[in-house]
Amino acid sequence: MDWREEYRDKGYIIVDNVLPHAWIDAHLREVDALLRRHGVTDSRTFSTLPQARDDELMNAMLALHGRAPASQQLVGHRVIRAILRQLFHAEPSLSMARSALWSPTAMRAHVDTAFRSPDPPYSVCRTWCALEDIHADSGRLYLVPGTHRTLTPQLCREVLDERPDLQSLFEQVADDPSAWFRLLGRGWSYVSAKVADRIDPKARVSFDLRKGDIVFFNPAVAHGTLACRDPSLTRKMMVCEWTAEEGSRQATPRAPASRRLVHADIEVGNLVDLCTIRAERAAASRI
Numbered sequence: 704m705d706w707r708e709e710y711r712d713k714g715y716i717i718v719d720n721v722l723p724h725a726w727i728d729a730h731l732r733e734v735d736a737l738l739r740r741h742g743v744t745d746s747r748t749f750s751t752l753p754q755a756r757d758d759e760l761m762n763a764m765l766a767l768h769g770r771a772p773a774s775q776q777l778v779g780h781r782v783i784r785a786i787l788r789q790l791f792h793a794e795p796s797l798s799m800a801r802s803a804l805w806s807p808t809a810m811r812a813h814v815d816t817a818f819r820s821p822d823p824p825y826s827v828c829r830t831w832c833a834l835e836d837i838h839a840d841s842g843r844l845y846l847v848p849g850t851h852r853t854l855t856p857q858l859c860r861e862v863l864d865e866r867p868d869l870q871s872l873f874e875q876v877a878d879d880p881s882a883w884f885r886l887l888g889r890g891w892s893y894v895s896a897k898v899a900d901r902i903d904p905k906a907r908v909s910f911d912l913r914k915g916d917i918v919f920f921n922p923a924v925a926h927g928t929l930a931c932r933d934p935s936l937t938r939k940m941m942v943c944e945w946t947a948e949e950g951s952r953q954a955t956p957r958a959p960a961s962r963r964l965v966h967a968d969i970e971v972g973n974l975v976d977l978c979t980i981r982a983e984r985a986a987a988s989r990i
């Protein structure tokens with residue numbers, strides 16, 4: 704199967720052995736120095752940071768990934784950029800980045816985006832990079848393959864049905880593409896909150912990742928972290944979110960009629976298939 708088809712169907716691909724170890728080690732030194740400047744020396748001092756200082760640290764963390772020499776080099780690795788360019792049909796732009804040196808407290812299943820089409824060209828992707836060999840007991844990342852096509856669109860529909868205010872925002876998107884950002888901002892957390900109760904735990908997959916491997920995943924795929932079974936283990940990783948740079952979209956083949964509105968008229972990322980949902984709503988209101 705072509706990697707693009709795999710990404711489309713499962714919502715992720717794994718690319719082995721991309722990041723040079725020397726680059727990773729230099730990045731880890733920059734992260735360690737940043738954490739120390741913010742008074743963080745271990746998982747305990749990290750997890751007890753007051754909210755305001757945690758926000759400050761996360762802002763500094765994003766800045767580090769965009770500006771510090773070793774981190775910038777790692778984040779912008781040519782393989783990462785080449786893969787994203789092919790997924791987006793546009794230049795990738797970094798919108799979020801953080802690196803963690805310790806195991807997370809178990810993260811419930813969630814999604815990080817909603818109301819987007821699961822079809823290409825994609826406009827958002829996460830890269831989860833292993834900064835060391837990831838031990839099976841260290842609280843691994845898991846994904847639930849295919850849920851960006853099955854579960855997440857269904858949850859989006861449910862939320863639109865439950866929330867008339869979001870539904871009217873949704874209706875506005877065709878005339879005012881900027882309404883999409885408001886819809887995402889207001890609606891995403893309601894979609895995400897439904898995920899944990901709706902996935903089959905047996906469908907979760909986690910991976911045996913080695914230092915330098917990367918998982919590219921659609922953040923509409925349900926994901927989370929397994930429980931850490933050995934708190935003495937570390938789990939060094941870097942996660943980045945990428946979006947398509949505005950104005951850099953390359954010409955794509957003409958889409959079939961039902962998708963034309965989405966692809967041709969709305970430039971703000973690829974949305975859930977508005978045409979189908981609108982048609983469903985119109986049919987339902989005629990009954």
Ligand SMILES: O=C(O)CCC(=O)C(=O)O
Nearest residue numbers: 807810815844927928942
């Ligand atoms: O591996 C992790 O720490 C969690 C990653 C995650 O949940 C995310 O990127 O949203």
